[in-house]
Amino acid sequence: GAGVSQSPSNKVTEKGKDVELRCDPISGHTALYWYRQSLGQGLEFLIYFQGNSAPDKSGLPSDRFSAERTGGSVSTLTIQRTQQEDSAVYLCASSYGTTVGEQYFGPGTRLTVT
Amino acid sequence: AQKITQTQPGMFVQEKEAVTLDCTYDTSDPSYGLFWYKQPSSGEMIFLIYQGSYDQQNATEGRYSLNFQKARKSANLVISASQLGDSAMYFCAMREGGAGGTSYGKLTFGQGTILTVHP
Numbered sequence: 001g002a003g004v005s006q007s008p009s010n011k012v013t014e015k016g017k018d019v020e021l022r023c024d025p026i027s028g029h030t031a032l033y034w035y036r037q038s039l040g041q042g043l044e045f046l047i048y049f050q051g052n053s054a055p056d057k058s059g060l061p062s063d064r065f066s067a068e069r070t071g072g073s074v075s076t077l078t079i080q081r082t083q084q085e086d087s088a089v090y091l092c093a094s095s096y097g098t099t100v101g102e103q104y105f106g107p108g109t110r111l112t113v114t
Numbered sequence: 115a116q117k118i119t120q121t122q123p124g125m126f127v128q129e130k131e132a133v134t135l136d137c138t139y140d141t142s143d144p145s146y147g148l149f150w151y152k153q154p155s156s157g158e159m160i161f162l163i164y165q166g167s168y169d170q171q172n173a174t175e176g177r178y179s180l181n182f183q184k185a186r187k188s189a190n191l192v193i194s195a196s197q198l199g200d201s202a203m204y205f206c207a208m209r210e211g212g213a214g215g216t217s218y219g220k221l222t223f224g225q226g227t228i229l230t231v232h233p
Binding site for chain 1: 158160219224225
């Protein structure tokens with residue numbers, strides 16, 4: 001079946017602009033995670049969704065970051081007023097549940113803020 | 115304190131030989147899971163193997179095995195008969211908390227080890 005998909009694969013934006021990153025999880029996966037991978041910080045957890053609710057937003061770096069999930073499926077990560085330090089690869093993962101099974105990752109969105 | 119430590123920034127191995135990638139972890143939670151992921155230069159994260167904290171036997175998946183030493187809090191990945199296609203970044207990750215826990219299954223990753231397989 002189809003894996004996790006993310007779009008766009010690459011995004012170049014100017015500092016101060018808003019960006020939206022999209023994640024389409026594997027069908028039937030109720031848990032959805034966003035991570036960020038950058039050279040200085042490695043792989044960091046950002047936010048988790050169970051269905052459409054986000055019980056854990058602890059990893060969001062600032063209030064410029066927000067995310068939503070609709071229909072228990074597609075999720076959008078929005079970064080407002082982008083800064084150069086937001087440049088990173090944003091990875092989405094999904095799994096059947098939170099305590100069992102592995103997380104399947106999408107190909108990522110490479111964000112470059114100029 | 116680091117929750118996941120991978121002390122080998124880079125490793126080299128000859129094709130067809132075995133290699134061990136080190137991972138130590140730190141948690142006070144009795145229920146946790148340990149994962150290894152492979153990230154080739156293409157950037158995708160590929161799940162390799164999983165070990166649960168209550169599993170009695172070391173996990174194996176084809177050429178991959180996990181050397182789980184609970185008392186030492188180590189979860190080393192062993193790749194047997196290395197292939198050129200094994201050249202990639204390898205991440206060790208931990209999921210803390212069992213059912214009803216509040217970690218919600220998020221993974222904490224180590225810094226990774228770059229493996230290079232020589233022909």
